[in-house]
């Protein structure tokens with residue numbers, strides 16, 4: 382029976398197995414969504430990203446004031462030295478911390494930095510992302526809740542390939558109910574939509590109710 386599986390189904394199983402082994406297959410949904418959104422955002426606003434990059438460079442390794450003390454002191458050595466010397470308990474440290482916090486906080490508000498971050502976050506939530514598990518594309522807000530880690534495609538693929546014979550024609554309502562129950566999903570409609578989109582096509586045998594069968598191609 383295995384050998385009678387339609388070509389697309391065998392391929393889909395293979396691809397799914399391969400995907401699980403990749404680093405993307407092991408990423409959390411949050412990580413994937415972030416990558417996707419960032420890529421989208423970069424594509425949509427290339428100048429903005431160039432600006433960010435330039436700003437970061439100016440504030441970081443292009444800035445001699447920042448670089449020279451860093452170079453002299455060295456990151457972790459400085460930290461352990463400061464810890465041993467009690468520097469972190471000193472007034473100087475406390476002052477530098479509170480001053481830094483206030484100044485940058487103030488600057489962030491005045492410069493509109495916070496406002497920009499907020500706008501970017503809204504834009505990013507509208508950016509389109511692609512679920513790596515099923516290839517569906519949509520806005521982060523819409524697609525996040527039912528794709529990525531919550532995507533039912535891999536599990537459905539498993540069920541479909543194990544339980545439906547290639548020539549079998551069956552009730553999509555019953556099948557959706559069974560799968561929903563199996564996967565502990567409350568929405569039967571969601572399962573039915575996914576079945577029609579990815580796995581099934583209308584049956585051809587005469588029947589009182591519309592039956593469905595595995596897609597042949």
Ligand SMILES: [Zn+2]
Pocket residue numbers: 512513514515516517527528529532533534
């Ligand atoms: Zn998906």
